[in-house]
Amino acid sequence: MTRRATNILGVVAIAMVATTIGLGLSLPRTVEQHEYSRLIAIHPPLAWVSYVSFGVTALASAFYLWPRTRSRYWDLLAGASAEISAVFTALTLITGSIWGRPTWGVWWVWDARLTLTALMLALLLGYLALRRVPGDVGARGKRSAAVALASAMVIPIDHFAVDWWTTLHQDSSIERAKDTLGGPFVAAMLVGFVAFTVFYAGLLVLRFRVEQLEDRFESDGLDQALAARRAEAFPRREPEVVG
């Protein structure tokens, strides 16, 4: 992606998120939840992006592990997406908690979806910690890809476990919003879904590019250091000027 295209994507993403926030703030107060129902414009979209970005990490990791499609790009993409996923998962938990306080009366409940999201955040933090361990790039790539895949496999089991355990969270935000809140709320939420997805795409491109540059910096740094040592060991003799 060219620099110009990245810039355009960034500007569009920021404009769309701003529109979502504007739409969300302009929503009317509701009788049940007062000001808090406006969180519908950002909370479900944040959760959506956290799942999508986790999925991208798992998929890119699978491509990296598969010998035929192995490429450093998949590893960088998995890492970039996981970082964004961790941020969005944390934001989902925070906005959910802010919403939960007036709705359920407590900051945290041990409900299926909350528990699953919290577990996902813990898995992501473990994955990111593993990525930060210094060492050989290829070995690190394989190790972190294996962890990402294992985490992705555990998520459905987690889902069933916490679902059977207890459940309190509403089924589906869209269905519920349509029935109880009405058109403007659904519209704001849907705009939110698109806006945050575009925002995620923008962040992903930027983060990916930074990782690529870091990669190049590291390898170039090594080349330069090697050249410097070589120059020290074999100093080039300047031809003597005979005058």
Added chain:
Amino acid sequence: MFRDAALVAGKDLRIEARSRVATNQVAPFAVLVLVLFAFALDPDRGVLTTAAAGLFWVAVLFSSLLAVQRSFAVESADSARDGLRLSGLDPAGIFLGKASAVAAQLLALEVVLGIGIVTFYDTRLHGAALLLVTCLVATIGLAAAGTVYGILAAGLRVRETLLPLLVLPAVAPVLLAATRAWQVALGQSADDGWRWVQLLGVFAVVYVAFGVLAFGPLLEES
């Protein structure tokens, strides 16, 4: 593959039998965790009896971390991991062997902890079949997952701190499902206990399959 697994498991268990780390350090640690729970909660046994199933499995989980760390610590001395790589043993066999050795130690530990919760927490054990099957399936899952993450963290300098961060969130469903199944067996819940055992079974199958497939490349990179 199975012959290699038996060889590796036999080697690991012989090391444990001779070094006595499992009996002299891991088992006392697990019992100590039970005692600490009693300090943290209430001296009144009511709370402890109600929470016995969960506390038992938390103690097993913590001990499984120690067992896995130990299982790979014995391979780090004298470049034993290189020896394993060069031994020509099937990597899947090495995985199954190491996981079975960890599972055998954990099962023995669960017997000790079971006696612990009966004595300290005044727990009456009922539903023997459900209790035992839960123990067996959950332990297979814990040992398989622990061994997968153990080899991932094995060659790293930060392995002691990284391993819990990787393992604990991953085995959270085991803690949840095993505790629920035990609560049913102990008569504290009217849930369907066997459903939880099925979930534990799925977890165990997923991690055993993953380990069998991925252990080779991970061993090469460790």
